[in-house]
Amino acid sequence: MKYIQLVSQLIIPLFIFFVLIYAVIKKIKVYESFIFGAKDGFEIILKIFPYILAIFIAIKTFQSSGAIEFIKNIFSAIFNILNIPIEVLYISLIKPFSGSASLAVFTDIVKTTQADSLASKISAVIMGSAETTFYVLSLYLGSVRIKKTKYLVFVCIISDIIGIIIAILVAKIFFG
C-alpha cells in the first residue's frame, strides 16, 4: 500500500518534470507556451458556470427536500429481504449526485458500523466504482454547449443502476 501511495504521489511531479524537460530539449519557450494555453481557462469557466450553477441547485435542493429518505423507505424492505445492509442503499442513492456528500455519508457509515463491517465494505466498493454522473454530464456537456443529448442520459442512468447492483454483488461475493 505504501508503495502504491508513493507512486500516486509521484505521478504529477514526474509528469510535469518530463513534459518540461522534453519541451526544453525541443527548444520550446515553455513559459510562453504555458501562458498561451492557460489563458483559455477563463473563457471555459465563463462558459460552464451556468451549467455548474444549474446542476448544483437541482442536486442541493433535492438533497435537502427529504426525497432521498422517502426512496430509502420504499427500498428498505427489499434490502432487508436480500440481506443487504440498509446503509448501502443510502450511499447508492447519494453517489450519483454528489462526490463530497457521498464521501461524508461513507465516512459516517464507517464510523457507525465499524470499518470491517459488511456495510462499510460494500459501500467502499460502490464509492470506488460509481461516479457523480449528473455533475460530470452537465459539466462536460456544458463545456461545449451541447443541447440535444439523444439517449445519452438514459444510458448513463441505466448503467449507473446496473453498476451499483454489480458493485453490491461483487462485494457480497468477496466479503459475503
Added chain:
Amino acid sequence: MNTIWFLLIIISIIFSIITGKTEEFTKSLFDATKSAVEISLYLLGIISLWLGLTKIIEDSGLIHNISKFFQPIIKKLFKNIPKDHPSITSITLNFLANLFGLGNAATPLGIKAMQDLQTLNEDKETVSFEMMLFLVINTASIQLIPFSVVGILSQYGAKSPTSIVLPTIVSTVISAVVAVINLFLFKKFFEKNKR
C-alpha cells in the same frame, strides 16, 4: 438533461412542502449558488493549469508520441476520430488521470477532450457518438485504487483497508463494459427506429 433538471427541482419542492422542509429548501438554494461559485473559481485555476501544460505538450511535439502510443487502443473504441487528432491525446490523458484517481487532473482534461471532440462534431448542438462514448466511460469511472476510500477505512481501524481494492477494480471494470455495451445497444435500437 431538461427532464432530469425539471424533475429534480419539482420533486424537491413537492417533498419539501410535504415534509415541512421548505426552509431547508430555500437555504440549500442559496448554498448551491455559493458552492457553484466556489467550484468554478477552483476549476478556473486548475483548468488553466492543465491547459497551460497541454499547450507545452502540443508545442513540443510530445503530443504525437503520446497519441502514437495510445492510438491503437483509442482507435478501436473511437472509430471516427482521424489519425493524429488532438482529441486522442486529451482522451488518453483523461483516462489515465481517472485510472490513477487524479480527479483534479481528470476533470480539466475531460473538458479539453470534449472541446477537441466538438471540433469533429457536425451538429454543434447535438451530442456526437464519440462524445457519448467518452462520457459513458467517464461516468462508469474506471479507477485502479480509490485512495480516499482506502484512507478513510484505515483511519477508522480496518484490519486490511486494501482488501476492497480488488473487488472495486473487478466491479468497476464489469460496470464500465456493461455501460459501453448499453450504449451500443441503444445506438442500434435508436438508429433502427429512425429508419
